[in-house]
Amino acid sequence: xxxxxxxxxxxxxxxxxxxxxxxxxxxxxxxxxxxxxxxxxxxxxxxxxxxxxxxxxxxxxxxxxxxxxxxxxxxxxxxxxxxxxxxxxxxxxxxxxxxxxxxxxxxxxxxxxxxxxxxxxxxxxxxxxxxxxxxxxxxxxxxxxxxxxxxxxxxxxxxxxxxxxxxxxxxxxxxxxxxxxxxxxxxxxxxxxxxxxxxxxxxxxxxxxxxxxxxxxxxxxxxxxxxxxxxxxxxxxxxxxxxxxxxxxxxxxxxxxxxxxxxxxxxxxxxxxxxxxxxxxxxxxxxxxxxxx
Numbered sequence: 624x625x626x627x628x629x630x631x632x633x634x635x636x637x638x639x640x641x642x643x644x645x646x647x648x649x650x651x652x653x654x655x656x657x658x659x660x661x662x663x664x665x666x667x668x669x670x671x672x673x674x675x676x677x678x679x680x681x682x683x684x685x686x687x688x689x690x691x692x693x694x695x696x697x698x699x700x701x702x703x704x705x706x707x708x709x710x711x712x713x714x715x716x717x718x719x720x721x722x723x724x725x726x727x728x729x730x731x732x733x734x735x736x737x738x739x740x741x742x743x744x745x746x747x748x749x750x751x752x753x754x755x756x757x758x759x760x761x762x763x764x765x766x767x768x769x770x771x772x773x774x775x776x777x778x779x780x781x782x783x784x785x786x787x788x789x790x791x792x793x794x795x796x797x798x799x800x801x802x803x804x805x806x807x808x809x810x811x812x813x814x815x816x817x818x819x820x821x822x823x824x825x826x827x828x829x830x831x832x833x834x835x836x837x838x839x840x841x842x843x844x845x846x847x848x849x850x851x852x853x854x855x856x857x858x859x860x861x862x863x864x865x866x867x868x869x870x871x872x873x874x875x876x877x878x879x880x881x882x883x884x885x886x887x888x889x890x891x892x893x894x895x896x897x898x899x900x901x902x903x904x905x906x907x908x909x910x911x912x913x914x915x916x
Contacts, residue, residue: 644674651683660691671700676707678716682723689727698724698734705737714745725754732761752781763801772801776808788819806832806844813851826855833865842873860886860893867899876907 641649647670654663667684674680681704688697701724708717721738728734735758742751759774779794795812802808809828816825829852836845849866852859867882883900887893 644670644677644680648677648680648683651680651687655683655687655690660687663687664691664693675703678704678720685723685727694728697727698731701727714741717741718745718747729757730761732758732765735761748781748785752778752785755781768801772798772805772808775801776811783815788815791815792824804835804839806835809835822855826852826859829855830862833862842869845869858889860890863889864896867903871903871906874910876903876910879903880907 647666651663651667651670654660654666664684664687667680667687671677671680671684681700685697685700688694688700701720705717705720705724708714708720718738718741721734721741724734725731725738735754739751739754739758742748742754755774755778759771759778762768762771762774775794775798779791779798782788782794783791792812792815795808795815798808799805799812809832813825813828813832816822816828829848832848833845833852836842836848846866846869849862849869852862853866856862863882863886867879867886870876870879870882880900880903883896883903886896887900890896
C-alpha cells in the first residue's frame, strides 16, 4: 500500500498523494465489503500499529473483527480509543466509542457501566437512565439481584430528577420486590412519596419498615419507625399500641405510660389502654424506687 501511495503513476492520476493510512483504510473497507474479513483485518491491523489512535481506522478494524467473531479483539481496539478520549477530556467522542462497544457487546455489563458514567459526566441524564435499565435487565438475568436493585435505584433517582414520578414509583416497586427485607429502599421511597404529598403510600411503607425491623429483632429501629407512622397517621391506634408495647418490653415504662394515656385520650372508652397506663405507671415508680436506693 505504501508503495502505491508514493508511485509516480498514482500521483499523475490524482492531484494529491494519499497517505498510507487513507489508502489502507480504503482498502480495508473494500475488503470488508466484499466479505474478505481476514484480508481486511490484516490490512487494518497493520495500519493500526502505525496509527493506533486514528478513530476511523480503529472503528473499521473493530467492525471487521466483530463480524469475524473476534469480539474481544474488537472491544480491545475500541477500548484503547475510548481511553485516549478520556485522557484528552473528549467525552463526546468517548461516549460515541462506548456506544459502539455497547452495540457490539449488548450483554457486556462493564461496557454499559462505563457508558453510563460517561453519559452522566456529559449531563445526558435520560440516556444514562435508559442504559441503567438495560444493565438492570442483564444483571437480573445473570442472577445479580443486589446489583439489579442498585441499577434500578439509580435509574429511579434519575427519573425523579427528570420529573417522571410515576415511573420512579414503579421502579421502586420492582426494587422492593427484588429485595423486600431491605429497609433502605423503603426509606428512600417514603421520602419520595412525602415529597409528592402522598401520605397514605408513605405510611404504608413506613409500617412495612416496622414489620421488617420487628422480624429482625431491631426494636429501636421499629420504635423510630412507629414514631414516623404516628406522625403520618396520628389517629392510627394500632401504631400507638405497638409503640407502647415495644417501649414497655425494653423497660421504657414512663414512655409506654405516656403512649397508653395518649390512646385513652384518643379513645376514652378504651379500658385496656387505661389499665395498661396504670400498669406502666406502677412499673415506672418501682424502677424509680430501686434506682433511688
